[in-house]
Amino acid sequence: MIITQYMREEHRHCDDVFADAEKAVIDGDFQKAEERFIAFADDTLKHFKKEEETLFPTFEEVTGNTEGPTRVMRFEHEQVRGLIGKMAGAIEKKDKDAYLSLAESMMILLQQHNMKEEQMLYAMCDRMIPQDIKEQTLEKMKAL
Amino acid sequence: MFSQGGLSLEQAPPISVVLRFFITGAAFGVLLGVYLIGSSFSSVQAFGGNTFNLIVTHILALGVMASFMLGALFQMLPVIAGVVINVPTKKAMVVHLLLVVGVLFQLFAFSKNSSFFYLFSALFLGSGLLYATPVMLKEVMSINDHSSSSKGMLFALGSFVIAIGFGLYMLLTLGGYSSGSFFTEIKEAHYSFALMGWVGLLIASISFQVVEMFYVTPKYPEVISRYFTLTVFMLLLLKTMSLMAGVGTNIIDIILALLFIAYATITLHRLYKRKRPTSDATVWFWRLGMGLLIVGMTLTLLGNIIDFSHKLQLLSYITFIGFALSIVFAMVYKIVPFLVWFHLSNQGYMEAPMMHDVIHPKKAKIHFVMHIGMLLSWLPVAFLDILIIKVVASLLLLISFAWLLYHLLDAGGKYRYTQKYCERIEW
Numbered sequence: 167m168i169i170t171q172y173m174r175e176e177h178r179h180c181d182d183v184f185a186d187a188e189k190a191v192i193d194g195d196f197q198k199a200e201e202r203f204i205a206f207a208d209d210t211l212k213h214f215k216k217e218e219e220t221l222f223p224t225f226e227e228v229t230g231n232t233e234g235p236t237r238v239m240r241f242e243h244e245q246v247r248g249l250i251g252k253m254a255g256a257i258e259k260k261d262k263d264a265y266l267s268l269a270e271s272m273m274i275l276l277q278q279h280n281m282k283e284e285q286m287l288y289a290m291c292d293r294m295i296p297q298d299i300k301e302q303t304l305e306k307m308k309a310l
Numbered sequence: 311m312f313s314q315g316g317l318s319l320e321q322a323p324p325i326s327v328v329l330r331f332f333i334t335g336a337a338f339g340v341l342l343g344v345y346l347i348g349s350s351f352s353s354v355q356a357f358g359g360n361t362f363n364l365i366v367t368h369i370l371a372l373g374v375m376a377s378f379m380l381g382a383l384f385q386m387l388p389v390i391a392g393v394v395i396n397v398p399t400k401k402a403m404v405v406h407l408l409l410v411v412g413v414l415f416q417l418f419a420f421s422k423n424s425s426f427f428y429l430f431s432a433l434f435l436g437s438g439l440l441y442a443t444p445v446m447l448k449e450v451m452s453i454n455d456h457s458s459s460s461k462g463m464l465f466a467l468g469s470f471v472i473a474i475g476f477g478l479y480m481l482l483t484l485g486g487y488s489s490g491s492f493f494t495e496i497k498e499a500h501y502s503f504a505l506m507g508w509v510g511l512l513i514a515s516i517s518f519q520v521v522e523m524f525y526v527t528p529k530y531p532e533v534i535s536r537y538f539t540l541t542v543f544m545l546l547l548l549k550t551m552s553l554m555a556g557v558g559t560n561i562i563d564i565i566l567a568l569l570f571i572a573y574a575t576i577t578l579h580r581l582y583k584r585k586r587p588t589s590d591a592t593v594w595f596w597r598l599g600m601g602l603l604i605v606g607m608t609l610t611l612l613g614n615i616i617d618f619s620h621k622l623q624l625l626s627y628i629t630f631i632g633f634a635l636s637i638v639f640a641m642v643y644k645i646v647p648f649l650v651w652f653h654l655s656n657q658g659y660m661e662a663p664m665m666h667d668v669i670h671p672k673k674a675k676i677h678f679v680m681h682i683g684m685l686l687s688w689l690p691v692a693f694l695d696i697l698i699i700k701v702v703a704s705l706l707l708l709i710s711f712a713w714l715l716y717h718l719l720d721a722g723g724k725y726r727y728t729q730k731y732c733e734r735i736e737w
Contacts, residue, residue, distance in 0.1 A: 181526050181585055189587040245655070266588070267666035273586065274648050277523035278389060285457055 168304055169221070169295070170288040176213050177280045183209060184276075188269050196260045203257055207250050210276075214243045216307040221291065224303045228295050235287050242279045249275065323384055323398035325653050329722050330406050331381025332642060336715035338373030338413070342366065343708025350700040357700060364420040370631060371504055372435070373413045374711075378638045379512055380405065383446060385645065386516065387463070393449040401445060408438025416481070428485025432478050439474045443467050458535035462515020465543040469507025472550075476500035495553040499546075505630060506566060507546050511539050513599075513637050514573055524644055525593065527580040534576055542569055560614045567611040574600040574607070591674035592640040598682070599636030606630040624692040632685045639681065639714065643674040646718060650725050658735040659728050668724055669717050677717075680710045 183206040190199035222236040249272045256265035295303065345365065349357045384402055387393040395401060412434030419427035447467045453460050476496045483490035518535045521527055529535070549562045578600045581593060606629035613623060647668035654662030687703035690696075 185526060185585040185587060192587055248655075263666055264664065267664040270588075270644075270665045271648060271651055273526065274524065274644070275652075277526065281519065281523065 167289075167292045169291045169300060170284060172304060172307070173213075173217075173221075173288050174284050176209070176216075177284065180206060180209050180213065180276075184269075184273070188266070191257070191262055191265050191269075194262070196257065199265075200257050203253065207254065210246065210250070212310065214246075216310050218243065220303055220306045220310065224295060224299060225287075225291050228299070229290075235290075239279070239283065239287065242275070245275060246272070246279070322388055322649075322652075323395065323402070325649050325722075325725060327398050327402040328381045328385045328645070328649060329718065330402060331377045331384070332646065333715065333718050333722070334406065334410060335374045335377035335381070335638075336711050336718055338369055338377060339711025340708055340715055341373065342369045343704055343711060345369065346704035346707060347701060350697060350704055361420055361423075365417055368413065368416055368420070371509075372409070372416070375509060375634055375638070376409065376439070378642070379509070380409070380442060382516070382641060382645070383463070383467075383512075385649070387446060387449065393446075393453065393460075395445065395449060401442070405438050405442040408434050408441070412436075412438050419481070419485070423484075425485040425487070428481050429487065432481040432485070435481075436474070436478045440471070443471050443474070447471065457519070458530070458539075459515045459519045461536075462511055462518060462539035465539045466508055466512035466515055469503045469511060469543060469546065472546075473500055473504040473508055476503065492554060498559075499550040499553055502546055502549055506542060506570070509634050510570060511542055513634070514542075515539055516641070517577055517637075520641070520644075521577060521580055521596070525581060525584040526586045527584040530576060530580065534573060538569065538573055542566060545569075563614045564611055567607040567614070570607045571604050571611070574603040590671045591678040592643050594678050595636045595640030595643070595674075595681075598678075599633045599640065602629045602633040602636060602685075606633060621692050625689070628685070628688050628692060636681065639674075639677065642714065642718070643669060643671075643677075646721050650721050654725065654728050657729070659732050660735060661732045662728055663724050668721050673713075673717055677710065677713050680706065680713060684710045 183202055187199050187202035187206055190196070190202055218240060222239065226232045226236055249268060253265060253268045253272065256268055292300070349362055384395065384398055387395060412431050415427050415431035415434055418424065419431050447464070450460055450464045450467060456464075477500055479488060479496060480493065480500065482488040483493055518530055522529060545562050545566050549559045549566075552559045552562065578597060581596055581600075584593075606626050609618075609622060609626035609629065612618065613626065647665035650668045651662055651665050684703070684706035687699070687706050690699050691703050
């Protein structure tokens, strides 16, 4: 389960940073909020990059399926990217209510996305990708 | 095998499927308030009598709870259990109509004690609910890799089918169409499967995913998420068999109560350990719900150990109802704003209202205060027979549901307004 374990830890890390940013907004500390939000956006986008450029192509090659789960995951990544842009705008305007409202949508969207990845997609990657290719994929993702 | 459909909110049913059930649930709540106010002014026997109890219980259990829970299931099965319900709009419409007409017939049947209405309520409720649940049950059973939530939903739906079966038998007995053997035992089993099985297990199985999803909490301990729903379901089956065999069920009731207390305590601890700092009304609804479940189950526990007064038993019912309603409200105030935003955004409406614009958290907070007030006002009703207390409690219940109904209708209105007047970008 090396894929699941590594990717799950990344999800948890992003959750932590997201929570820090949200707390800073609630406290009205927009300087800290901006710093933590940028960290969240960077980490999340980097995680997506690892999936879209390394993990998903490997999965698609092994299973021969490009129209299935990975297509849906890519679509959801686009939705998250859209929300990141809007949240950045809310932080810039120091609009607490707009930020918290967007954060609510972001959290539900991200959590259901993460759950599906952890419970299904990563588990399938761990099960279906041969061990040596899996280790190479993991190394490539770590290097990104 | 991996089902793409189960992977995405893309596969979530249209918002009308969910809203029709939620709006109906809130409307039945308003109807309950009206009925309670009317009964308050009637004779002492009317308020708290057998007919009154049947009507109140079934408006709550079927009109309110079943509506909200079927709506939630239509929405959540695709998202958290990976199940796709084909043609959901049509199926939801059929189930919804049969449920509403069936409940109304049932209320008339209880009120008039008419065998005609008993028969028709059995027909409508039976066909509506026994159409909906097997459709869902079949899909959930076909899942290969069960999560704790999907497994819990399986047992909750199984409990619902059993509760419906017993309920239909009782309706036909009351209408004079059946001899009514084991009526008292079946009645007890019916309530157990409906309350602990259907309501309790569905809430628990949904909580295994949504508490973590909405509030970013640590995972439930595996022993709870894996075995809680299975154990409760098995104990309910055992209880039914014991009832039929004429064997005492106190031990089973005590174990069931302890299990629910453990589940509620662990859920409260998850919420305490949540990573998200927000403490909106939905967090408070969850806390209150779990607190009430602990109180209700402690009363049930004590009732099985010491001789209990009828009034304290009534209090345990009120706390259980409070628990179920609190969790329903917690879910509705998250799900509805999210769905309005999500569906409109996906349809390409760039000006889709954000979650706070659909139902602002302040409105949910106001409802939370009303809900607490309503629950507190019902405590003295259990002990005192004073007109003004009954009227105030009934009025607060009516206002609480009317508040929710208004905001659900308003959310639907905002959804339609955006579709009608805002610019849409084709993806």
